[in-house]
Each structure stands twice: as C-alpha cells, then as structure tokens.
Amino acid sequence: MREVLQVGEHVTRAAQGVYVFIRQADGPVYITALMQDGRQSGHELYHGQQVELVGEIRELKIQNLHAAVNTVVIGTGYGRFHPRQDGQEMTIVGQSDPLTVGNDDQHPLHVINEYEQTVVTDPAQPLDVKHQPPAGQVNALPEIVPDVTGAVVPASAGRRALLLRAAPDNTGLIWLSGAAGVGLPLAATDGLLKLETTAAVDLLATNATDKIFVMELIA
Incomplete structure (x- = not known):
C-alpha cells in the first residue's frame, strides 16, 4: 500500500499477514496493527525496517511522524521480507525448502x-x-x-x-x-x-x- 501523508496525518487500511515492512519512507511512521483477535500492537518504523507480529493482522493505522510530507510504501505478508539491493533478487521466505535451479530458456505464454x-x-x-x-x-x-x-x-x-x-x-x-x-x-x-x-x-x-x-x- 502506498500513502502520501501530511504532517501528523494518519490513515487506516485493511491488511493481512503477520509481517509489516516499510519498503519506502521519507521519515518515521508509527504503525498500529489491529489484530484479528482484537489486540493492538504499535511500532515506530523507518525505511527498510520490518516487524513480525503475534497473530493475524486485520488492519493497519499508519501515522506520519516525519516533520514533512511523507511518502510511504508498506507491505504485509506471511514471510520475512529481504530488501533487494542492486544486482540482487528480492525474496520472501515462506517455507524452508531450498531453491531448485531450473532452465533459463523457458518461454512465457x-x-x-x-x-x-x-x-x-x-x-x-x-x-x-x-x-x-x-x-x-x-x-x-x-x-x-x-x-x-x-x-x-x-x-x-x-x-x-x-x-x-x-x-x-x-x-x-x-x-x-x-x-x-x-x-x-x-x-x-x-x-x-x-x-x-x-x-x-x-x-x-x-x-x-x-x-x-x-x-x-x-x-
């Protein structure tokens, strides 16, 4: 989800998963996760940071803590997020099975x-x-x-x-x-x-x- 937040602004969005990660942020944001069982969990996060929550997320409240307009891209999911660096692939790990090397000449249809x-x-x-x-x-x-x-x-x-x-x-x-x-x-x-x-x-x-x-x- 991508949000452009004014100073002090907050929004609430539906979400799912157990991980929350900040793919992009100009400054800090405060994430309040409302869980499926009614519990809440709050975290101050910066660009590139993530948090694993106990339980299933129902929605997220996102508040801009930055002193200026903050463009934020947030992802949620069920596996740990490994930020992609230049020349590297981006990986989400959901199971522990090793990667099997395949052929390079497959043709998408x-x-x-x-x-x-x-x-x-x-x-x-x-x-x-x-x-x-x-x-x-x-x-x-x-x-x-x-x-x-x-x-x-x-x-x-x-x-x-x-x-x-x-x-x-x-x-x-x-x-x-x-x-x-x-x-x-x-x-x-x-x-x-x-x-x-x-x-x-x-x-x-x-x-x-x-x-x-x-x-x-x-x-």
Missing part, C-alpha cells in the same frame, strides 16, 4: 486468466499440459494478465517456489492479494521475486493491461 494452463515447446504452438516435469525442472506457467477482477496461481503440493516478475512495460502495480492496497505490490522496476509457498497466490493488477511473468520451481 500470453493467455487470458480463464483459460487452461499451458506450457510450450514451440512458442507458436501451445500444447495442453498432460504431465508434471521431472524433479528439479522449472514448470513454465503462463504469463498472466490479471485484470481488475484478479487472477490466481493455483496451489501445488509439489512446488518448491514461484518466481514472479512484473513486466517491464507495466504502468501500475500488481498486488499479491485479492485486493488493491493489500499484500505485497510489484512494480515494473522491481526485480525477480521468489515466493516459497505451495499455496495458491492471488494476483490483482491496478491496470487491466499489465502483466506478470510466473515460473514454478518443482520439487
């Missing part, structure tokens, strides 16, 4: 969300998926175009991790959640994101024409 998942051997000749790839290979999921109603990468018990990257010509954010402003936002300028989870992942684009590239690492 442009599809509409409602259509059946496909992989290709020739990019001009899509084929239906009939089997899972052998252990240690990469399952090239389609390039997804999540419209304003959202899209879902389905759950997979044999998955090691998902590799996600927003298309470089995107003009808006893609949210890893079912609602804009909730969960982790991915922008065109962000690097590769590795999400280690076997669960389904919701995706929602603020602009209907924006795309996200998805690859699946199979156990």
Whole structure:
C-alpha cells in the first residue's frame, strides 16, 4: 500500500499477514496493527525496517511522524521480507525448502486468466499440459494478465517456489492479494521475486493491461 501523508496525518487500511515492512519512507511512521483477535500492537518504523507480529493482522493505522510530507510504501505478508539491493533478487521466505535451479530458456505464454494452463515447446504452438516435469525442472506457467477482477496461481503440493516478475512495460502495480492496497505490490522496476509457498497466490493488477511473468520451481 502506498500513502502520501501530511504532517501528523494518519490513515487506516485493511491488511493481512503477520509481517509489516516499510519498503519506502521519507521519515518515521508509527504503525498500529489491529489484530484479528482484537489486540493492538504499535511500532515506530523507518525505511527498510520490518516487524513480525503475534497473530493475524486485520488492519493497519499508519501515522506520519516525519516533520514533512511523507511518502510511504508498506507491505504485509506471511514471510520475512529481504530488501533487494542492486544486482540482487528480492525474496520472501515462506517455507524452508531450498531453491531448485531450473532452465533459463523457458518461454512465457500470453493467455487470458480463464483459460487452461499451458506450457510450450514451440512458442507458436501451445500444447495442453498432460504431465508434471521431472524433479528439479522449472514448470513454465503462463504469463498472466490479471485484470481488475484478479487472477490466481493455483496451489501445488509439489512446488518448491514461484518466481514472479512484473513486466517491464507495466504502468501500475500488481498486488499479491485479492485486493488493491493489500499484500505485497510489484512494480515494473522491481526485480525477480521468489515466493516459497505451495499455496495458491492471488494476483490483482491496478491496470487491466499489465502483466506478470510466473515460473514454478518443482520439487
């Protein structure tokens, strides 16, 4: 979620997860997390800092403690956030499974969300998926175009991790959640994101024409 806060201003936003991290901030903010069980937890945070909360977040109250206008980008989720440095990938760790190295020559396929998942051997000749790839290979999921109603990468018990990257010509954010402003936002300028989870992942684009590239690492 991205907020531009005046001096002393505060806003309240719906959120979910157990981690709160400050992706961008011009100065300090005070985060009050209202938990699902009714408890509250308050924290003063700066750019690049994060906090792990005990319990599930329901909403966040964000207050500007900076002496000037403060542009703040906040993410929430279920895994620890590792800030990306120049030349490095950005990683969220949800499980302890190690990364399996895959092939580099996978071809994303442009599809509409409602259509059946496909992989290709020739990019001009899509084929239906009939089997899972052998252990240690990469399952090239389609390039997804999540419209304003959202899209879902389905759950997979044999998955090691998902590799996600927003298309470089995107003009808006893609949210890893079912609602804009909730969960982790991915922008065109962000690097590769590795999400280690076997669960389904919701995706929602603020602009209907924006795309996200998805690859699946199979156990």
